[in-house]
Amino acid sequence: xxxxxxxxxxxxxxxxxxxxxxxxxxxxxxxxxxxxxxxxxxxxxxxxxxxxxxxxxxxxxxxxxxxxxxxxxxxxxxxxxxxxxxxxxxxxxxxx
Numbered sequence: 001x002x003x004x005x006x007x008x009x010x011x012x013x014x015x016x017x018x019x020x021x022x023x024x025x026x027x028x029x030x031x032x033x034x035x036x037x038x039x040x041x042x043x044x045x046x047x048x049x050x051x052x053x054x055x056x057x058x059x060x061x062x063x064x065x066x067x068x069x070x071x072x073x074x075x076x077x078x079x080x081x082x083x084x085x086x087x088x089x090x091x092x093x094x095x096x
Contacts (some may be wrong), residue, residue, distance in 0.1 A: 009041050016045050054081045
């Protein structure tokens with residue numbers, strides 16, 4: 001099935017496809033209201049590309065969720081995906 005058959009998201013899929021064809025690494029941030037298909041769009045795209053694809057999810061926004069907590073969560077997920085040491089809040093998760 002081609003990327004164009006994903007109904008209603010041709011423009012978004014084209015943008016992601018263009019990023020995936022660049023000779024350098026790219027980071028795409030997809031955001032929007034809940035239940036509009038962001039995760040489905042990325043899952044569909046990830047199934048149809050030939051390059052490395054990593055998907056990260058932010059923390060659920062609450063009054064206690066800080067920008068630093070979001071960055072720490074991204075760092076943890078990135079480290080897990082790439083099998084790297086994770087450093088958050090100045091403390092190495094491996095060393096302590």
